[in-house]
Each structure stands twice: as C-alpha cells, then as structure tokens.
Amino acid sequence: MTAVQPKSMDEIMSLCKRRGFVYPASEIYGGINGFWDYGPLGAQLKKNLRDAWWQDVVMNPCWGRSGPDGNPVEIVPVDTCIIQNPRVWEASGHLAGFNDPRVDCRETKNRYRADHLLVLVHPQDLAAPCVAFLEGNEDAARVRLEKLLRPGRGSISAGGSISAGQNVSAAGDVIAGDTISAGLNITAGRDVSAGKRLESADYIVVSMMDFPEERIGQVFGPDAKTMGTLTEPRPFNLMFPTVIGATGDPEADKAYLRPETAQGIFVQFKNVVDTTRVGVPFGIAQTGKAFRNEVTPRNFTFRSREFEQMEIEFFCHPDTAKEWYAFWRDWRMEWWKSLGLAGDNLILREHDRDELAHYAKEGAGTSDVEYRFPFTAPGFGELEGIAHRTDFDLRRHAEHSGLGDKLKYFDPTRGEPAPNGQPKGERYFPHVIEPSAGLDRGVLAALCEAYTPDPERPSGVFMKFHPRLSPIKAGVFPLVKKDGMPEKAHALATTLRKKFGHLGTIEMDEKQSIGKRYARMDEAGCPFCFTIDSDTLADDTVTVRHRDTLAQERIAMDAVPAFLGEKLGI
RNA sequence: GCGGGUGUAGCUCAAUGGUAGAGCGUCAGCCUUCCAAGCUGAAUGUUGACGGUUCGAGUCCGUUCACCCGCUCCA
Numbered sequence: 138m139t140a141v142q143p144k145s146m147d148e149i150m151s152l153c154k155r156r157g158f159v160y161p162a163s164e165i166y167g168g169i170n171g172f173w174d175y176g177p178l179g180a181q182l183k184k185n186l187r188d189a190w191w192q193d194v195v196m197n198p199c200w201g202r203s204g205p206d207g208n209p210v211e212i213v214p215v216d217t218c219i220i221q222n223p224r225v226w227e228a229s230g231h232l233a234g235f236n237d238p239r240v241d242c243r244e245t246k247n248r249y250r251a252d253h254l255l256v257l258v259h260p261q262d263l264a265a266p267c268v269a270f271l272e273g274n275e276d277a278a279r280v281r282l283e284k285l286l287r288p289g290r291g292s293i294s295a296g297g298s299i300s301a302g303q304n305v306s307a308a309g310d311v312i313a314g315d316t317i318s319a320g321l322n323i324t325a326g327r328d329v330s331a332g333k334r335l336e337s338a339d340y341i342v343v344s345m346m347d348f349p350e351e352r353i354g355q356v357f358g359p360d361a362k363t364m365g366t367l368t369e370p371r372p373f374n375l376m377f378p379t380v381i382g383a384t385g386d387p388e389a390d391k392a393y394l395r396p397e398t399a400q401g402i403f404v405q406f407k408n409v410v411d412t413t414r415v416g417v418p419f420g421i422a423q424t425g426k427a428f429r430n431e432v433t434p435r436n437f438t439f440r441s442r443e444f445e446q447m448e449i450e451f452f453c454h455p456d457t458a459k460e461w462y463a464f465w466r467d468w469r470m471e472w473w474k475s476l477g478l479a480g481d482n483l484i485l486r487e488h489d490r491d492e493l494a495h496y497a498k499e500g501a502g503t504s505d506v507e508y509r510f511p512f513t514a515p516g517f518g519e520l521e522g523i524a525h526r527t528d529f530d531l532r533r534h535a536e537h538s539g540l541g542d543k544l545k546y547f548d549p550t551r552g553e554p555a556p557n558g559q560p561k562g563e564r565y566f567p568h569v570i571e572p573s574a575g576l577d578r579g580v581l582a583a584l585c586e587a588y589t590p591d592p593e594r595p596s597g598v599f600m601k602f603h604p605r606l607s608p609i610k611a612g613v614f615p616l617v618k619k620d621g622m623p624e625k626a627h628a629l630a631t632t633l634r635k636k637f638g639h640l641g642t643i644e645m646d647e648k649q650s651i652g653k654r655y656a657r658m659d660e661a662g663c664p665f666c667f668t669i670d671s672d673t674l675a676d677d678t679v680t681v682r683h684r685d686t687l688a689q690e691r692i693a694m695d696a697v698p699a700f701l702g703e704k705l706g707i
Numbered sequence: 708g709c710g711g712g713u714g715u716a717g718c719u720c721a722a723u724g725g726u727a728g729a730g731c732g733u734c735a736g737c738c739u740u741c742c743a744a745g746c747u748g749a750a751u752g753u754u755g756a757c758g759g760u761u762c763g764a765g766u767c768c769g770u771u772c773a774c775c776c777g778c779u780c781c782a
Binding site: 152161369614649651656687 | 708717718719732734738739740741742743744745755756771772773774775776779780781782
C-alpha cells in the first residue's frame with residue numbers, strides 16, 4: 138500500500154492547480170504568504186470531507202455505536218463567532234501566552250519572556266560572553282560570568298583571544314578582552330577606565346528587551362551549557378488583531394480573530410445545557426475557520442494562516458474521562474481510516490508527558506492522528522489531536538466571567554440518594570475530551586493519498602479518492618454524439634443529479650473521444666463513469682467504467698442509481 | 708528568522724544581450740462505437756513585480772513578492 142518512492146509534492150501541487158483543486162490566494166497580485174484558495178473541485182472535496190465529519194459526528198455520532206457507558210453517544214452542534222469578546226482569549230490564555238516577546242533556547246527548548254530575562258554583560262568588551270538569567274538569580278549569574286571571563290583569575294587568560302583592532306591597555310591587571318572601545322555604552326555612574334581591574338560588581342545588567350540583536354550569539358542561556366543557543370526576542374503574535382466599530386480606535390476597540398474554534402464552545406456551554414435536553418456525558422461540535430499568525434507558513438496548505446477546524450468538545454464526569462479519552466482516540470483513528478487514509482501512512486501517536494500542552498498536563502493524555510505527507514516523509518504530520526483538557530477551560534471561564542460555580546454542571550443522576558430514593562445530584566466542572574481535526578489538513582492528506590501515478594493509463598496519473606470524498610460522483614457519457622445517445626445520457630444524468638446532486642457533481646460530457654473523457658475523469662478522481670452506447674438503445678444497459686481498475690461491466694440503466702448509491706455508501 | 712534554489716501560456720519546458728516559441732491541455736468544427744485516436748482551425752503572455760545598466764534585457768545588476776528545500780519555529 139505504501140509507496141516506496143514518495144510521491145512528488147511538486148507534481149501534486151501542479152495537478153491541484155491544473156484541475157482546479159487549489160490555487161495560490163490572490164495570485165494575480167503575486168500571492169500572499171500562507172494563504173491558499175480552493176478551486177471548484179477543491180471546494181467540493183473540502184465540503185465532502187466536512188459533510189462526512191458532520192454526518193458521522195453530529196447526525197449519527199460514531200456511526201451509532203455506544204460509548205463506554207453503554208449509551209449512544211450524544212453530540213449537538215453550535216456555530217459561534219470568529220470574533221469574540223477579547224476577554225475570552227484572556228481567559229483561555231491565548232492573549233497572555235502570546236502577547237509578549239519570547240526568547241527560545243535551542244538547547245534546552247525552554248521559552249522565556251524577554252521582559253523577564255536579564256543579561257549580565259561585560260561593560261567594555263563587546264566580544265565577551267554574556268550570561269542571561271531570570272530575575273532573582275543575579276548572584277549565580279555573576280559567579281558564572283566570572284568563571285567564564287577569567288578562568289585564570291587576574292592574569293591574561295590563555296583563551297583570551299584578542300581580535301584585530303582590539304585595544305588592550307598595557308596595565309597588567311586587565312584581563313584579556315578588557316578593552317575600552319569607542320561607542321561602548323557604559324551605564325551612568327559606572328567608573329570603568331582603562332587599566333582598572335574589573336570586579337564582579339562592574340558587570341552590567343541589561344534587560345533582554347534592550348540587548349543588541351547582533352550580540353545574541355554571545356549569550357549563554359539561563360539553563361544552557363553552550364553559548365549562543367538563545368533566539369532573538371520575538372513577538373509571538375499568534376492571534377490576528379482586528380478593530381471593531383466605526384471609530385476604530387486600535388487599542389480601545391481591539392479584538393481578535395479566533396485562533397481556535399474550541400473557546401466558542403466552552404463559552405456557550407451553559408447556554409447549551411440550559412436550553413437543550415442534553416446531559417453529561419455529551420459533546421458539542423463545531424466546524425469553522427480559525428486564524429493563526431504562524432511564524433513560518435510552509436508546505437502548501439499544511440500550515441496556513443487561515444484554516445478550518447472540525448472540533449468536538451466532549452463533556453464528561455471527571456471519573457469517566459479516561460475511558461472517554463480512549464474511546465474518542467480509537468474511534469477518530471477508525472474514522473480517518475474509513476475515508477481511505479489507511480495503511481502505513483496513517484498512525485496514532487500518543488504524546489510523551491513533556492510534550493503536553495499546559496491544559497493537558499494533568500489529563501489522561503493527548504494523541505495525534507498523523508499522516509505521512511510527501512513533505513514530512515519519512516515523518517508524519519498532524520491531522521487531528523485528541524486531548525484530555527481536564528476542566529481547565531470551564532474553570533478559567535468561570536473565574537474570568539465572574540460566574541464562578543454557576544458555570545458548574547448540575548448532574549441529577551449522581552450524588553447520595555435522598556430520602557425519596559432519588560439521587561441528590563452533584564455539581565461539578567465536567568472534564569473535556571477534545572478531538573480537534575484540521576479540515577484543510579484532511580483535504581491535503583486526501584489529495585496526497587489519492588494521487589496515484591500510473592504510466593499505463595493515458596492520463597499518467599489518477600486521483601483515487603474514496604467515493605465518499607470524490608468531488609465528482611459520476612460521469613455520464615454518450616459513446617458518440619449521435620443516434621440518440623446524447624439524449625439518453627442527459628436523461629440518466631438528470632436522474633442521478635436529482636438523487637446524488639447534493640453529494641457532488643454528476644458530470645455529463647458529450648464532446649471529444651471517449652478516452653479523453655475517461656482520462657479527464659481520472660485526474661479529477663471521479664470513481665465511476667456510465668457510458669451509453671448503441672446497445673443501450675436496444676436493451677437499456679450501460680457500461681460502468683471503474684476508475685481504479687479500468688474494468689468495465691454492463692448493468693441495466695435503471696439499476697444505475699442503486700449501483701451508485703451503494704458505492705457511495707447510501 | 709537564517710541559508711540555498713526556483714519564477715517564461717492552464718501544465719511541462721525552450722529561446723548566444725537582438726522579432727517570445729514548442730508539446731500537452733483548453734475551445735470550435737468535422738470525424739469517431741470504449742481509454743488523452745485522426746484532420747482543420749482558434750484563443751492564451753506587461754517573461755512574478757519594481758528599478759538600474761544598455762542602442763536594445765526573458766537573459767546582466769539591485770530591490771521586492773511568491774513558492775520549494777534544509778535549519779528554526781509550531782501555547
């Protein structure tokens with residue numbers, strides 16, 4: 138199943154453009170980094186994947202199978218706004234987490250707020266190593282810098298490489314590298330003159346915010362063993378800011394495009410509980426666009442700045458979270474498999490503990506459904522994450538909104554029995570299992586999986602979409618454009634459109650040779666073609682042409698709707 | 708963010724500093740009884756953008772944008 142030779146991403150992208158699956162966004166203006174548009178076939182492909190999710194998650198949850206409690210799984214949908222009250226993002230942690238410049242350490246993978254990070258620098262030598270430290274650790278940093286700067290203490294150290302143009306004074310008690318260079322910034326009040334022996338107290342403390350970028354390579358990170366592992370301070374503006382209102386005060390009226398659809402669900406949790414007949418355990422589902430100002434958009438549509446999510450927030454009692462987590466993890470994997478992403482290219486990967494997001498640290502775990510894209514091979518890229526988010530989000534919103542315990546769920550099925558024999562009920566913050574899938578990534582995986590080079594056939598390649606995902610469900614062709622065949626074909630196409638038109642296109646084409654029309658359908662990924670020929674006129678049978686095998690069979694024309702319906706899983 | 712590469716028709720690619728082309732696809736007509744068949748014809752480009760050098764730039768130089776690859780990043 139797995140292609141030994143990885144498929145060429147260039148060729149897949151070329152086909153996507155050629156056949157109208159994906160175009161560069163605003164291409165006639167030179168495009169825009171990190172944004173892609175779907176063409177006619179791509180838009181339908183994406184809708185089919187979203188519809189499949191909606192059907193299997195919302196309308197018929199988990200294909201009708203029971204949850205770990207033995208009852209049918211209950212899911213209701215919502216559709217919440219892309220723009221929310223900015224305090225939503227304050228509560229969720231997205232605002233605080235990404236509004237300040239960050240410094241990353243390549244060695245330790247630690248991330249620091251740049252305004253909390255201080256740097257101990259030599260007052261004179263611009264080339265000397267520096268030591269970064271967190272507030273409160275200044276003494277240790279001084280000791281460390283001391284060791285670095287004068288291992289031989291007092292004498293000119295062996296490693297004191299003096300670079301060209303460096304001005305070392307004659308005074309013997311100046312260590313190598315102690316230069317008074319022009320343009321040096323010495324803080325006010327410091328009396329550091331040539332020849333003076335440096336004491337630890339003379340080192341200067343500079344905020345990382347003010348530290349010159351070009352010298353970042355000389356800095357030892359707070360926990361790093363080697364020099365130069367810190368990145369420059371970078372603002373992590375994950376969220377796209379926007380402005381609300383006609384006056385448009387950029388600060389007072391500031392709002393954000395949502396970075397995830399999940400928070401809209403948490404914010405409406407109480408309304409859903411109060412106004413519908415759902416009871417824990419149940420889930421709320423939503424699809425919609427989300428926006429992230431990615432540092433590096435890359436790899437076609439895989440990491441784009443505007444993308445669509447398909448998210449479930451499944452609420453359950455804390456005691457049952459573990460079983461529900463395992464249930465969703467396993468079923469979500471099955472679901473992707475059912476759409477043709479099978480074989481070695483799809484894996485379920487449980488996260489290591491230290492990989493977990495802040496909200497999931499205490500939970501039962503996090504897993505990814507991952508696909509081996511041509512550009513990640515032999516590695517994998519995430520399609521969907523299934524996380525036990527605990528009650529983190531509901532608690533945060535309870536605090537920030539001031540609702541407090543009112544946001545707790547009252548569960549009438551739990552608690553001690555009252556004198557009348559009924560449970561007294563229990564008030565709690567439900568735990569949340571979040572299967573969160575990337576729709577655009579799913580589409581990309583479907584495109585990559587479907588792409589099948591085949592030198593034997595005229596098109597040289599065909600798109601082996603699962604029939605459920607195919608943007609074109611069927612082609613209907615008269616073998617030749619005469620003898621009443623076009624009329625018969627039109628009639629069949631009309632019948633099929635009435636029955637299957639909501640699922641995808643029924644393509645009717647009477648132009649050019651039959652081989653050319655089949656080839657076109659191969660590249661578009663149409664699974665079945667029905668061809669009307671002279672025999673049809675005599676006995677009302679048609680040829681079915683199978684995309685994947687090139688096989689042909691004859692069936693009665695009035696059996697075509699049932700045939701197609703069965704193939705499409707209806 | 709850093710380094711490397713690429714950018715010419717819808718796609719794949721040509722074009723010594725000297726008139727921008729081919730194949731395929733697309734479209735029209737004829738023909739055609741099952742896999743891009745055949746014949747005839749048609750449309751399609753500010754050579755990614757801007758600037759410079761030059762009598763003259765697709766070609767040389769600079770800037771910029773986009774994409775690809777490798778690092779980096781991805782609560």
